[in-house]
Amino acid sequence: MFISIFGAMESGIIYAIMALGVYLTFRILDFPDLTVEGSFVTGAAVAASSIVNGIPPITATILAAFAGFIAGCLTGVLHTKGKINPLLAGILMMTALYSINLRIMGQPTISLLQETTLFNQLGSLWSATGIDAFLNNILSTIGLEQLPTTWAILLVMIVITIIIKLLTDYFLKTEVGLALRAIGDNKKMVRSLSANTDLLIIFGVGISNALVATAGGLIGQLGGFADANMGLGLIVIGLASIIIGEALFSTKTIAKATLAVILGAIIYRIIVTLALRIDFMETGDMKMITAIIVIAALVIPRVLQARKENRRRQQKRAQLDQQLRGSSDA
Structure with a gap:
């Protein structure tokens, strides 16, 4: 059970980066972007192809993020310049990316099991320090189960995800970030202030898909393969993460909202x-x-809110009845 939950947390913290990307389009920009199902695979395809061709894993991950940014920008261009409905623009780009991803990989699946990935490097580096052996000895002494061999990966991914979260929070508080938030609330008002809403939307969708592609590149390296169909249903996973986070945690500020998305994932x-x-x-x-x-x-x-509202109304009605009885007795 512990190992299973640990593995879920390990993949969940990476999918949280993808969920942050989905949050930027669906909640901040109010842009229903389905490109993510293609850009996620694009990130995995670019990272895997780069690693197989001898490019260092960290550089391959950065290239994956850049490829996702380009894909997102193209979706933004289809919507803003081509005047295509945002939902349809995302579907068209997602469809095109399926073929593009196959071109990038040259085959439906690329295996990374025999390659050096970012997580292989992290595991080797951590083992070389002897910290994992030291902690496992302590756990064995007190009778607890030993840590999984990939616990260092989880620790590093938590740090990376927190850094991305903080950068996202900072970005959304900058002038450009505030403009993106304003576009999501009232696009016409922002345009009336002579702001270039088209450019801002293109940039915002690009940043969103860059995060999604980064998650795809990391998931591909974690799982040891990149597959042309690994992005199917990803948008539902992203939305589920956002909805769960918003249902369970406070989202009154941007910092709390992004944290809720991560925890939801x-x-x-x-x-x-x-x-x-x-x-x-x-x-x-x-x-x-x-x-x-x-x-x-x-x-x-919604059910809990409705019950709470009904309970409040009943209490108010009871108080009003009590007041009426008191006034009639007087």
Whole structure:
């Protein structure tokens, strides 16, 4: 059980980067962008192809982010300059990226099991320090289960995700970030102030897909492969992470909202992992589990809010009845 939850947290913290990208388009820009299902694979394809061709993993990950940025910018151009509906623009770009990703990889799947990835390097570096052996000895002494061999990867990914979160928070408080938030609230008002809304939308969608592609590159290296179909249903995962985070945690400020998205992504992965441990559940049921999680995250808070509102009305009615009785007795 511990190992399963640990693995869920490990992948969840990487998917949190993807969820932050989805948050930028769906919540900040109010732009329903389906490009992410293609740009996620693009990130994995570029990273895997680069590593196979001898490029250092860190450079390959940066190239993956840049490729995602370009894909997002193209979606923004289709919408702003081509006057195409944002949903349709995302679908068109996602469709085009499927073929582009196959071109990048040269085949449907690229294996990284025999290659040196970013996580291989981190694991080797951590083992060389002897810290993992030291901690495992302590855990063995007090009778606890030893840490998984990849715990250092989780630690490093937490640090990386927190850095990306802080950079996102800072970006959304800059002049450009505030303009993007304003566009999501009232595009016409921002345009009336002579702001170049088209350029801002293109840039915002590009940044969003850069984060998604970064997550794709990292997931590809973590799993040891890049596949042309690994982005299927990704938009639902991103939305599920956002919805769960917003349902469980406060989102009154940008900092709290981005933290809620990260925690939502981790919780989502843990829920899916625990659900798949049920005897009658199979791996193929993952899409159904995701749908159930999203439905629950959407419906339960509303039901609880409705009950709370009904309880408040009943209390108010009871107080009013008591006041009326007191005035009639007088």
